[in-house]
Amino acid sequence: MNDLSVYNSVKHLIQTGDGLGWSSDRIAGRLIRWRTMSYLSHFSLALRLAEYEGTEGRRFTTEALADGVVLNVLSARLAHYDGRVWWFPLDEEKCRVKRAHVGECALSFIGTPYDYQSILRLCLRRVSTQMDKLFCSEYCAVCYGLGGEAPTPADMPKLGIFKDPVRLV
Numbered sequence: 001m002n003d004l005s006v007y008n009s010v011k012h013l014i015q016t017g018d019g020l021g022w023s024s025d026r027i028a029g030r031l032i033r034w035r036t037m038s039y040l041s042h043f044s045l046a047l048r049l050a051e052y053e054g055t056e057g058r059r060f061t062t063e064a065l066a067d068g069v070v071l072n073v074l075s076a077r078l079a080h081y082d083g084r085v086w087w088f089p090l091d092e093e094k095c096r097v098k099r100a101h102v103g104e105c106a107l108s109f110i111g112t113p114y115d116y117q118s119i120l121r122l123c124l125r126r127v128s129t130q131m132d133k134l135f136c137s138e139y140c141a142v143c144y145g146l147g148g149e150a151p152t153p154a155d156m157p158k159l160g161i162f163k164d165p166v167r168l169v
Contacts (some may be wrong), residue, residue: 017102018046019088039152086165095161
């Protein structure tokens with residue numbers, strides 16, 4: 001189980017629309033990092049659901065995983081993750097889309113299938129964003145109101161819409 005002391009010290013600052021960059025130590029994660037020449041292998045969105053935060057101040061993440069777009073309790077994902085995770089606070093002055101819209105969009109895609117075809121094609125060339133199937137960074141980009149070419153996890157910090165990242169685990 002990972003040490004969540006940094007996460008617990010900043011989780012009250014994590015807001016809907018903030019990014020979460022993941023660096024997996026598993027084979028697929030290492031391959032993605034190698035192919036994209038990045039420290040990131042996955043990207044997801046932070047989500048606050050005030051009614052369900054409880055006294056713990058629970059935060060959630062929405063992300064495109066093998067089973068499609070899902071909602072997870074962030075602390076549970078962090079506690080058992082095999083790798084490192086960074087929190088990318090959204091810079092509202094640089095991002096044209098409001099947090100409420102990002103959250104509404106994120107929830108509207110829950111259950112959308114994972115885009116295996118685009119991930120495989122992405123190994124060879126860039127792909128266009130699709131809405132019927134999504135992979136991780138493509139999903140986040142759509143929620144931020146970005147279309148066109150689908151970004152890789154490595155591209156997400158370069159969008160210019162985040163403040164400096166904080167390593168959570």
